[in-house]
Amino acid sequence: MFRMFVSSVIVATAIAAASAASATVITPVGVTASSEWGIWGPTHYRGINVINGSGLEAGLHDGDFNNMWLTWEGTSATLDFDLGADYQLTGINIWNYNSDIELERGAQDFVLSVSLDGVGYSQILAGSLSMGTGGLIPAESFALDGLARYVRLDILNNHGGAWVGLSEVNFTAVPEPAALPLLGAGVGLLGLSLRRRRA
Ligand SMILES: [Ca+2]
Numbered sequence: 001m002f003r004m005f006v007s008s009v010i011v012a013t014a015i016a017a018a019s020a021a022s023a024t025v026i027t028p029v030g031v032t033a034s035s036e037w038g039i040w041g042p043t044h045y046r047g048i049n050v051i052n053g054s055g056l057e058a059g060l061h062d063g064d065f066n067n068m069w070l071t072w073e074g075t076s077a078t079l080d081f082d083l084g085a086d087y088q089l090t091g092i093n094i095w096n097y098n099s100d101i102e103l104e105r106g107a108q109d110f111v112l113s114v115s116l117d118g119v120g121y122s123q124i125l126a127g128s129l130s131m132g133t134g135g136l137i138p139a140e141s142f143a144l145d146g147l148a149r150y151v152r153l154d155i156l157n158n159h160g161g162a163w164v165g166l167s168e169v170n171f172t173a174v175p176e177p178a179a180l181p182l183l184g185a186g187v188g189l190l191g192l193s194l195r196r197r198r199a
Pocket of ligand 1: 051055
């Protein structure tokens with residue numbers, strides 16, 4: 001009975017570890033914006049500001065425009081993300097443009113496409129974003145189901161004004177393959193324990 005208990009604990013621990021990993025946040029390793037402001041120094045309103053955690057603390061993004069991305073021209077734009085590896089995506093978190101200079105610059109309608117080679121893309125989501133508030137804002141989260149190394153976010157329009165921008169973007173994905181053998185080992189031990197009990 002003790003062995004059964006220990007095995008159950010192992011299985012429960014393995015499942016808990018796998019579940020916790022399922023909420024793993026994936027921060028892209030690179031981003032390319034079709035347009036970015038970029039005349040006020042190396043970081044102001046650059047695309048990098050949506051993946052470098054700037055202005056983000058405890059899941060909330062601040063209202064400092066230094067921590068955001070904005071187009072140089074146009075109210076539609078494309079952000080191409082490189083996740084650095086293949087992931088089975090479960091969600092995307094988007095913090096909209098959040099400077100009260102002009103909150104209408106925030107993105108509105110968008111479509112999301114994924115790719116494994118950065119060449120052929122498949123659309124897996126169409127959505128809309130709310131305007132920021134200028135204060136601390138949470139992400140707007142959307143469920144995803146797609147295998148991807150590369151993600152393309154096409155912003156179709158904004159809420160008003162001459163430009164469009166965002167504050168931050170990240171993703172969630174299922175557990176890393178390395179977490180799965182642990183779960184398998186736990187189930188295997190339970191099976192071994194049951195066989196011994198019957199003998
Ligand atoms: Ca940011």
